[in-house]
Amino acid sequence: MNLSQNQIRLLGIAGIMGGLVLFAGDMLYYYDGNSINLKLNMGHATDFRIIASGATALIATWLYLLGLGQVYFAFKPAKSRTRNLVVLSFAAILTAYGIVHGAYVAIAVSAKLAVQHKLDLETTTELASSANNLLRLFVYPAFAVFSYFFIVAVWKKKTYYPRWILPFFPLVPFLFRQLITGFFSGGMWVIVSGGFLNLILVLFFTASTVALWKVKRIQQPGFK
Numbered sequence: 001m002n003l004s005q006n007q008i009r010l011l012g013i014a015g016i017m018g019g020l021v022l023f024a025g026d027m028l029y030y031y032d033g034n035s036i037n038l039k040l041n042m043g044h045a046t047d048f049r050i051i052a053s054g055a056t057a058l059i060a061t062w063l064y065l066l067g068l069g070q071v072y073f074a075f076k077p078a079k080s081r082t083r084n085l086v087v088l089s090f091a092a093i094l095t096a097y098g099i100v101h102g103a104y105v106a107i108a109v110s111a112k113l114a115v116q117h118k119l120d121l122e123t124t125t126e127l128a129s130s131a132n133n134l135l136r137l138f139v140y141p142a143f144a145v146f147s148y149f150f151i152v153a154v155w156k157k158k159t160y161y162p163r164w165i166l167p168f169f170p171l172v173p174f175l176f177r178q179l180i181t182g183f184f185s186g187g188m189w190v191i192v193s194g195g196f197l198n199l200i201l202v203l204f205f206t207a208s209t210v211a212l213w214k215v216k217r218i219q220q221p222g223f224k
Contacts, residue, residue, distance in 0.1 A: 005215070008073055012209030015067020018060045018094075019202035023195040025056030025101055029108055030194035033187050038194055039125060042108040043115035050112070054105040060198075061098030067205050068094060074212060078158045082149050089146035096139045097197070103132050147171045160215050161208070168207035173200045 003011075028049040032041040042050075068091055075083040106128035114124035150169065154161045166172070173180060174197075181193045192199070 003069075003073055008070055008212055008215070009209060011066055011068075011070040011073070012205055012212065014063045015070060015205030016202055016209065018063030018067055019198045019205060021056050021063060022060035022097065022101055023198040023202065025053040025060065026195040026198060027191065028053035028056070029104060030190055031187070032190070036186065036190055038190070039107070039111050039121055040115070041190070042104075043111035043121065045108060045112065050105060050108045053108070054102050057098040057102035060101070061095060064094040064097065064201070065091065070205075070208055070212060074160045074208065075153065077160060078153050082153050082158070085145055085149050086153070089142045089149075092142040093139055093146060096135065096142070097201075100132060100135050100139075103128075103135060107132060143171070161211055165207050165211050168203050170200045170204050173203065 029045060030038050030041050032044060035041050035044075045053075068087065071090060072083065072087050075086055078086075107125050110125040110128045111121060113119065114121045147169070151166060151171075153159050154163060154166060154169075157163070177196060181189060181196065184192045
């Protein structure tokens with residue numbers, strides 16, 4: 001796959017846009033200036049917000065998978081096994097982002113029914129939440145594979161990525177999630193905590209795009 005420099009940049013921008021679109025979807029579910037209870041906020045969301053948030057899952061997944069093309073390019077110098085494992089595991093993660101977000105519609109609708117009919121919020125959303133949590137469990141093995149092969153290859157300088165991208169790798173902010181979100185309160189906490197998983201991908205694709213903006217070690221024929 002021969003790509004021009006502009007195409008590589010556009011792939012990265014697509015990844016950034018995927019994160020921003022799904023972050024907007026998070027806020028359609030969660031944001032309420034008067035409450036930091038995320039489930040309760042979903043219960044007060046309008047029908048339009050819930051439907052629109054569900055739709056962002058598909059759009060964002062398409063954009064995320066386009067962004068994956070930039071990662072594939074960055075791993076061209078690596079062994080094919082390493083490159084394939086990184087790309088396939090990351091594809092599994094990015095697809096899961098969309099599926100899990102779309103499945104949140106069930107939680108939002110359950111929360112809305114609980115609020116409307118004055119039912120216990122946790123009990124009403126329990127089944128939908130359990131199904132959503134099960135979906136998340138399938139992501140962890142893929143995340144482990146992705147993290148190991150990505151970090152090792154970048155550290156050993158087997159890719160076009162510089163080492164400085166590692167602090168922006170999704171695993172790093174994910175491990176410090178509680179510490180990071182602890183700096184915020186009120187509406188800002190809802191924004192950062194509610195959209196955290198997509199914000200860390202926006203951060204990653206931004207760093208990736210900057211790192212590859214002017215790649216020096218090009219060995220591909222046809223690269224401009």
